[in-house]
Amino acid sequence: MSNFKFAKRIETLPPYLFAEIDRIKAEVAARGVDIISLGIGDNDLPTPDFIIDAMCEAARNPRFHRYPSYVGLLAFREAVAEWYKTRFGVEDLDPKTEIITLIGSKEGIAHFPLAFINPGDLTLVCTPNYPVPPVAAGFLGGEVEFLPLYEENNFLPDLDKVSEETWRRAKMIYVNYPNNPTSAVAPREFFEKLVGLCRKYEVILMQDAAYTEVYYDEADKPMSVLEIPGAKDVAIEFHSLSKTFNMTGWRLGMAVGNATLVKGLGKVKENVDSGAFEAVQQAGIVALQQGAPYTEKFRAVYRERRDAVLAALKEAGIEYVEPKATFYIWAKVPKGYGSSAEFVSRVIQEKGVVLTPGNGFGEPGEGWFRISLTIDTPRLMEAVERIKTL
Numbered sequence: 067m068s069n070f071k072f073a074k075r076i077e078t079l080p081p082y083l084f085a086e087i088d089r090i091k092a093e094v095a096a097r098g099v100d101i102i103s104l105g106i107g108d109n110d111l112p113t114p115d116f117i118i119d120a121m122c123e124a125a126r127n128p129r130f131h132r133y134p135s136y137v138g139l140l141a142f143r144e145a146v147a148e149w150y151k152t153r154f155g156v157e158d159l160d161p162k163t164e165i166i167t168l169i170g171s172k173e174g175i176a177h178f179p180l181a182f183i184n185p186g187d188l189t190l191v192c193t194p195n196y197p198v199p200p201v202a203a204g205f206l207g208g209e210v211e212f213l214p215l216y217e218e219n220n221f222l223p224d225l226d227k228v229s230e231e232t233w234r235r236a237k238m239i240y241v242n243y244p245n246n247p248t249s250a251v252a253p254r255e256f257f258e259k260l261v262g263l264c265r266k267y268e269v270i271l272m273q274d275a276a277y278t279e280v281y282y283d284e285a286d287k288p289m290s291v292l293e294i295p296g297a298k299d300v301a302i303e304f305h306s307l308s309k310t311f312n313m314t315g316w317r318l319g320m321a322v323g324n325a326t327l328v329k330g331l332g333k334v335k336e337n338v339d340s341g342a343f344e345a346v347q348q349a350g351i352v353a354l355q356q357g358a359p360y361t362e363k364f365r366a367v368y369r370e371r372r373d374a375v376l377a378a379l380k381e382a383g384i385e386y387v388e389p390k391a392t393f394y395i396w397a398k399v400p401k402g403y404g405s406s407a408e409f410v411s412r413v414i415q416e417k418g419v420v421l422t423p424g425n426g427f428g429e430p431g432e433g434w435f436r437i438s439l440t441i442d443t444p445r446l447m448e449a450v451e452r453i454k455t456l
């Protein structure tokens with residue numbers, strides 16, 4: 067037996083709320099209950115065949131069996147630049163200096179603060195939100211200030227409420243639109259204001275764009291922050307092929323934007339990892355070039371699931387935010403069912419349905435829960451029917 071102690075940064079991590087849910091889930095499963103999990107945000111639809119074929123062909127090429135380039139294949143980065151041009155109208159990206167390949171966007175988001183955050187530096191992070199950025203900044207001894215996202219402000223941070231002193235102190239801000247878990251989409255005016263503030267106070271802007279392709283109506287089509295004039299002075303956008311082409315397990319993403327920010331991330335990466343498998347990048351090139359019609363098909367599947375679940379929730383009298391993007395539904399814990407955690411653990415115990423408690427994404431998520439639309443419609447409907455009988 068060893069007495070090795072975890073480093074303080076691990077010991078002081080907040081308790082992992084989802085571990086308690088896993089414990090209850092295991093207990094319920096042991097009773098033989100058929101569990102339906104609406105907890106995990108992991109696409110269930112398969113990667114399209116033409117992407118798999120491209121990968122298989124590339125994997126047979128010994129050229130790709132060696133260490134990959136740290137910054138990624140130039141051909142992949144060129145395909146990213148082209149995709150940004152056709153999808154977002156962002157014309158002037160230099161694939162050599164303004165784009166870097168990632169082993170999935172989580173890797174880039176977690177490593178990026180290493181390049182720019184010193185102990186004591188302040189990072190602003192929206193909450194409820196994807197938990198990786200505050201943890202990464204915290205690991206470095208950085209300070210984190212949370213900006214709450216409330217329904218009355220369409221789950222956007224109220225930038226006017228951030229004091230001048232905070233803006234002056236801040237080194238970095240992390241935003242994520244379309245947003246996990248609230249499903250909110252940021253309008254152009256929000257990004258314009260944010261870019262303006264970041265330019266004024268020289269604050270690094272991290273925008274997490276993992277869900278831009280999971281939207282429901284053309285009218286709500288999410289934008290890239292790099293569409294805003296001047297954004298490239300301050301912004302780096304993290305993107306991923308995970309949600310866009312159902313490639314979560316392939317681990318492929320990209321960071322795009324300001325050349326110094328991209329270079330800093332590259333410096334971290336060349337010291338801690340050796341890049342993404344180049345056969346996977348070859349498949350990524352094909353996905354970016356030919357994948358749009360497939361993404362449209364995935365959107366249709368999520369649209370059908372979303373509409374079915376929203377109708378059932380409405381019938382059950384459960385309030386929700388109608389998602390404009392992402393495959394999540396952000397819904398309110400019905401009155402009389404206690405806190406998010408109490409409601410979610412009751413639904414698992416009594417109905418065998420796993421939901422995610424809203425406060426797991428940050429304190430302002432209390433009173434909410436998240437449904438993930440990554441299982442098929444009949445099972446989704448069965449889950450909602452079970453919740454209705456609670």
Ligand code: PLP
Binds near residue numbers: 169172196276314
């Ligand atoms: N950003 C957000 C908001 C996410 O929800 C996720 C994954 O669920 C990621 C980034 C990471 O995605 P990946 O590492 O698969 O690119």
